[in-house]
Amino acid sequence: MSQLTEFELIAQYFSRQKHIRSDVLLGQGDDCAVVTTTPATQIAVTTDTMVAGVHFDAHMPARAIGHKLVAVNLSDLAAMGAEPAWLSLAITMPEVDTKWIEDFTAGMYELAEYYHCQLIGGDTTRGPLTLTLTAQGLLPEGQKLTRAGAKPGDWIFVSGCLGDAAAALAVQQGLLEATDFVRHQLEERLFYPTPRVALGQAIRHAATSCVDVSDGLVADLGHILQRSNVGARLFLHQLPYSKVMLGLDEEQRRDFALFGGDDYELCFTVPEEERGALETSLAHSGVSLTCIGQIDKQPGLRMFDHQQEVSAQGRGYQHFAAAKDSPKG
Amino acid sequence: MSQLTEFELIAQYFSRQKHIRSDVLLGQGDDCAVVTTTPATQIAVTTDTMVAGVHFDAHMPARAIGHKLVAVNLSDLAAMGAEPAWLSLAITMPEVDTKWIEDFTAGMYELAEYYHCQLIGGDTTRGPLTLTLTAQGLLPEGQKLTRAGAKPGDWIFVSGCLGDAAAALAVQQGLLEATDFVRHQLEERLFYPTPRVALGQAIRHAATSCVDVSDGLVADLGHILQRSNVGARLFLHQLPYSKVMLGLDEEQRRDFALFGGDDYELCFTVPEEERGALETSLAHSGVSLTCIGQIDKQPGLRMFDHQQEVSAQGRGYQHFAAAKDSPKG
Known part of the structure; x- marks a missing residue:
């Protein structure tokens, strides 16, 4: 018409x-x-x-x-x-x-x-x-994987590697120097993140809680802790990085991983008795899984670097937090 | 956290x-x-x-x-x-x-x-x-009411009345003069449209097609005609108006109803054999229904004012059409 x-x-x-x-x-x-x-x-x-x-x-x-x-x-x-x-x-x-x-x-x-x-x-x-x-x-029916089921003793896993997207943003903003090759590698992760769709379905039975890392590991793991009413120890020396991130100094790399966001990896918790079977079944899935901490009763998140406790209020924290604008409704 | x-x-x-x-x-x-x-x-x-x-x-x-x-x-x-x-x-x-x-x-x-x-x-x-x-x-299951089922001979109905929202917009833009009372009445319809939720469910069995009037009657009835592969005759003298609209001159009123949009009334088609039962069952529903035309085989929309055919390309058409920006994806 x-x-x-x-x-x-x-x-x-x-x-x-x-x-x-x-x-x-x-x-x-x-x-x-x-x-x-x-x-x-x-x-x-x-x-x-x-x-x-x-x-x-x-x-x-x-x-x-x-x-x-x-x-x-x-x-x-x-x-x-x-x-x-x-x-x-x-x-x-x-x-x-x-x-x-x-x-x-x-x-x-x-x-x-x-x-x-x-x-x-x-x-x-x-x-x-x-x-x-x-x-x-x-x-x-009945198989949804929420943020609310983590139990003391559960191991905390993360897929893939952390911090590349935040590092790419820092390069774009002139806050971090990088060769063209490194910039390109980092931007691929910022521009074309991989949703861990198959992994999410594969861990549905074994995992007790799960969140995707969109706002930075500390913020998103924090959602699990809050909803599950538990605390956690995080092993900083275990955080997984891409090859190009290993070229940065360690503190910078950690800040990107902990507070940077935009990684779209899955962070999830697995009971001790499910851990072995899960690691075995996913060994050849093409997605690396890293155990980065453990849930405990004491509220809050404590960070450890080879047994040494580290302050959670790192320099990156407030800086990145101020830029956050999109909590889920 | x-x-x-x-x-x-x-x-x-x-x-x-x-x-x-x-x-x-x-x-x-x-x-x-x-x-x-x-x-x-x-x-x-x-x-x-x-x-x-x-x-x-x-x-x-x-x-x-x-x-x-x-x-x-x-x-x-x-x-x-x-x-x-x-x-x-x-x-x-x-x-x-x-x-x-x-x-x-x-x-x-x-x-x-x-x-x-x-x-x-x-x-x-x-x-x-x-x-x-x-x-x-x-x-x-299987009871969706689409734009695609209108058949030649079906009667075209519209709920409520048409054109108030478009008239309110014209008042706001200084294109139409109105007393404060009239402006308020019209703006109530622009600001607080009533979705015809109960009506939609009530006509699900009897109606052969339905669309909501968001872009103006001509455009939205046009969607039914296109998807149903039929044409229609529209009886302009039957178009339903609110009391305040009856104070406008007839051509203006018709332009608002035909081309103005934002009415959120339902326009639907009903076979001859369902018409009586539908009108009877909805007589006391609180929503007025008006028969404003009839579907026929010949493609296109023909408008009639008391048997007299009127050109579809009224002065309002291009003006309002140019402002449209939101067809459904």
Whole structure:
């Protein structure tokens, strides 16, 4: 009936993904999408927003923005042990830039399709560049992995390595010097984080609690301690780093790992009796796991460097804390 | 572990709603919310964004913004015949204004609770004021009401009355003169639209298609015609108006109703054989229903004023069309 507005044309970019899920009964183009679940399935729901000038800047390619928007949401699903299913995208843009949209959607669809996840709808509006994704995932009944189950004696594990994304940000801000090679290596982790989706599902039975490391290890492990009503000892000398991070001085490296955020690794707790089986079963999974501490009764987080207790109020703490703006609702 | 940032404090406003739904297994405060459905239930999902300076301005009280954000999303659920259940809110704010947040959340919770709908999570970020809500509703298996089922001969109905919101906007912009009383009456409809939630569920069996009128009757009925692959005749002299709209000249009133948008009434089609029963059953529902046209085979929308065909390209059309920015993804 009506001519297409430029924003309607843009909306077409968001309906290009192939129909890949039989549980999507109605996709884009009506008042709502309609989806369905199989019996004894529960649904995990998460929402994350990325704002231009706050969560990314001109350094970040559009493809990376699309990738990261999906990654940060799938990382929340991973932390619940959920299997990604459906995405709803709200995109607010100041003007139509078709090249940007093409690259953004390419980054988004690449990662979404890798995890068999379908964009089912959303909204396209004019305004300052803001991207909000709501991701939904499926969980077998009663098997959700929360922040609340850690028990004294449980071992604390983290996947992959920590601090690269924060170091990349420091390089971009001129606070850290780096060769082009190192900068590129670090930025790959900042721009294209890997949501630990398979790991989240693999540890669902063995782990007692889990969180994804988006705000820095201290803050996110802190969420587990608070919700589980326990404390922990953290073994600083065990923190896992990438090769390029080993070139930094130790204190700097630790600050990035402890307080920097944007790593999107999983931090989770495992009882002593499950530890051996979990390590064995995941030895060849392609994701490294490192035991970095232990839960205890005494509230608070105590940090140790080879048996020596270290103050938790490191120099990095307040600096990074001041920049935080996105606790989960 | 960490001190609360100002944004974490704000996030607490978004966890104040009472726990009102037993299908919300885990609400705010973890990596995801977790919800569940009963067997033979499907889920309708919709997302709508409101941007400061685009969808609302300084005229609009914070409470109205909260109400309207929920209303526009529930209106999409209503158009599918779905029963509202869960809300996820992404709010981006330039600074913390606790009074604004209090009023905004009050408006949001009032309407959400009226429809037994629960805020299950979201994200709070810093940046230009942008509000995105994803609403989910429940549908009995196979009973979704889409835009695609209208058949030649079906009667076209609309709920309530049309054009008030567009007229309110024209008053605000100085394009239309009004007394304070009239302005107030019109603004109530612009600021506090009523999503036709009960009506959507009541017509689920009888209606062959449905859409909510958010972009103006011509544009939204156009969506039904396009998706159903049919055309229609519209009876302009039948369009329903509020009392205050009857004070405007007829051409102006029609332009607001046909092209203005923001009404959030339901427009739906009903086969001849269902019409009598539907009108009877809804006679005392508190929502007026008006038959405003009929579907036919010939593609396109033809408008009639007492048997006289009128051009569809009225003066209001391009003007309002140019301002449109938010087709559904």
